[in-house]
Amino acid sequence: MKPSLQLRLSQQLALTPQLQQSIKLLQLSTLELNVEIERMLLENPLLEREGADEEGGDAPAVLEMPTAEAVAAAFETSEHLANGDQDFEPATTVEMPDTITEAYDSVSDDDIGEAAEWRSEASGTRNNDGDDDSDFQEFQAATTSLRDHLEGQLALMPLPDRDRALVRLIIEALEEDGMLLQGLEELLPLIPEEWEVELEELVTALRHVQHFDPVGIGARSLQECLALQLKAREKTPTRELAIDIVEQCLELLGARDFVKIRRRLSCDDDQLRAAHELICSLNPHPGAAFAPLDARYIVPDVIVRKFRGAWTANLNPEAMPRLRIHRVYADILQQNRGINGSLSTQLQEAKWMIKNVQQRFDTILRVSQAIVERQRQFFDHGEVAMRPLTLREIAEELELHESTVSRVTTQKYLASTRGIFELKYFFGSHVSTDTGGACSATAIRALIRQMVAGEDSKKPLSDAKIAEMLGQQGIVVARRTIAKYRESLNIPPVSQRKSI
Template sequence: MKPSLQLRFSQQLALTPQLQQSIKLLQLSTLELNQEIERMLLENPMLEREAGEEDEGASPSLPEPQEASMATAGEEYSSERVSSGEDEYEAASVADMPDSINEAYDSVSDDDIGEAAEWRSEGASHGSGDGEDGDFQDLQAAATSLRDHLLGQVALMAMTDRDRALVMLVIEALDDDGLLLQELEELLPLIPPEWDVELEDLTISLHQVQSLDPAGIGARNLQESLLLQLKTLPESESRRLSMIIVDGNLELLAARDFAKLKRRLSCNDDALRSAQELICSLNPRPGARFAAPETRYVIPDVVVRKYRGAWTVNLNSEAMPRLRIHKVYADILHHNRGVSSTLSTHLQEAKWLIKNVQQRFDTILRVSQAIVDRQRQFFEHGEVAMRPLTLREIAEELELHESTVSRVTTQKYMASARGVFELKYFFGSHVATDTGGECSATAIRALIRQLVAAEDGRKPLSDARIAELLGQQGIVVARRTIAKYRELLNIPPVSQRKSI
């Protein structure tokens, strides 16, 4: 083969740095956006957060969301561009940027603002003042672990140091639910040989742990935990039947084979029902309440309100970062253009960031309003009125790409009178109706939940019967689809929903 030169023509999409930043900011959640902005604030001296009106030496602050947009803060120096020796270029992603977002807040009345302020003041004052003990106790309960709770009781018990050490060893072997899943024989190698501990000694220590609060702690399985809890209750006929059921007939109760249970126990429906209610009131995980709760905070990007008979979407001002150009550095660069090319680059990057952040919220607002316009019946009547919706419908209406709508609706949340929902929640598949229309899968799941909630416990509805009832309403759904939706709703099958 001989070396040769060839000329080829090809097309490829080149993303400018500002367009790449715009796409990146669009797909970030509110918390991730704040983290990204904090990083940019540390790297770019030309960018700063709004400090407030009391800072007289700073540049003009960003107006309130009802008055102007974040983009206006970066336009103070846009009349005279700063060159750093390279060709100037404009951000392709913000060519059609709006100058303000006044329209997003024009629909909010003074009454709405007053109600929101009143709600915030009530929330801020809740738990303060004379009633501060309640919140403090909640914090203490959350900070106390199961191990600390049990060791605190052991410290008050009269026993030798050796016995106390064995009890602590058993406590350390408990899992987060307070159950002992290890065999006692597995704990023997952990004990020093000179202590001369036998299996019987560990069994005694286990019984001492099982006597501690909460009841059911230290059990080796669910059955033992339920029995330990029942033993702490006062004597009654329901307690006697419950102990018999748990001791040898728990599988029949789980399968809801009430006829066989009544034959074995020689009891009537009322007695069996009382025993069932007593068993269901027990805690299968006695130590779980001491586990540290996993708290996940969601900051809504938009808020939906009904104003003058129409559902309108407004940006959440608490979620919008308030950014501006640093006046001191900008003045230095404005009067001394040749001082530093680095400052020129930082100034341009700061302007891009402010405009891209503004474009992000503007796009979220447009998509959210389009979703609300399509799903207004949901906000009026709930899930049963949800209509099928696809990303393509919103993309075609707003003249955006489907990928853009997908980024906007991922990890973005909408607060409404019916709760806080991710924007993805309003999109879903559909099934056909007898009239030739379509019904949303969300609406079908809501109907299934209503039918199951209203069913007769003695004769629960089967999946086939639910499909028939939906068919009577004109919704054609297969039995397998009903079963799939029922599992998504965590509704047990018909055999496990039967009551006495």
């Protein structure tokens, strides 16, 4: 074989750094975008937020402090005056700065009295070491955990140290909802052997925990949790029947087989209904109230409003970061071109960042407006008027790639009078109708929810009946599809929706 040269022509897409950054920013959520921008602001000195100077307000006036010589002269003057030397003339005249003099002149006696009163009240909250720096986070309400709540009750009980240690062991073994899913036999190996603890002592420690607040803590099963709460209530015939149901017929109650419950416990419908309502008022997770809350807030990217009878989409100013080139560094580079190559590179990266962020929001606005135009009936009438829509339809209308539309609609939110929705929510499959049209799956779910909400609780609608009712409206849906949609709505089957 001999070496040879060949010439070939081919086309390929080169992902430049600018294009890679544009794709990356497009698929980020608002929170992730802010994190990325903060990173760029730290790394690139030529990039800054707009209004950074205005947000800080006017710079505080810098007070001109007296010099060291003036301070020494002031001390010398005060000593001579204290000794009664009236003929003393200071060599240096100490003058207060105008800003300080004007500040003192503008303060009234009432203001001084209020300031002194505030200072006397605030002095009680200072640290003992005289540190005036206060951390306001210390004044926030502290979140009490379930273990801390139980430990506080344990501290008030007159128990020996041995029993107190066993109760504390039970508390540490509890789950976040207050249940004890770990068997007592599994806790025995955790205790030192020299203690010689028997199983009965752990049972006694568990009984102590089960008497703590909230009621139901330390239960080993749902049945025991409900029984503990019922036994803590006032003794009534309804309570006794509810205890029997929980201890003997809890599985039948879950299956809503009220006929077998009445037959087994020999009760009538009124008694069973009252006991059922009492059981439903109990808390199956008594310790969940002490679980830390993870609140997550959504900042919508687009706001939809109705203007002159038409729905329009506008970008949310609160979600749009405003960036610009740092003027000082830009002027230095313009006056001294070619001196520092790294600054020139950072200037180009800052321009790319500003352009890509603007392009990101422009694309989000275009896609959102196209969605709003297709789903006008939804904003007027709700979910039942949702039209079937696919990513390809929006991509063809805006002359974008389908993957671009997918990135734009992921983790981007739209706020309207009907609530906040992810842009993905407006896309869905369709079901054919008798008239040759199509109905959105979201609209079918809304119809199923309406039918179930208006059904007779004594004779709930089955999946086949719902399919038949939709067929009467011209929507042909199989029973299996109804079951799938019903499960996605967290609606229980017909046997579990039946009431007494």
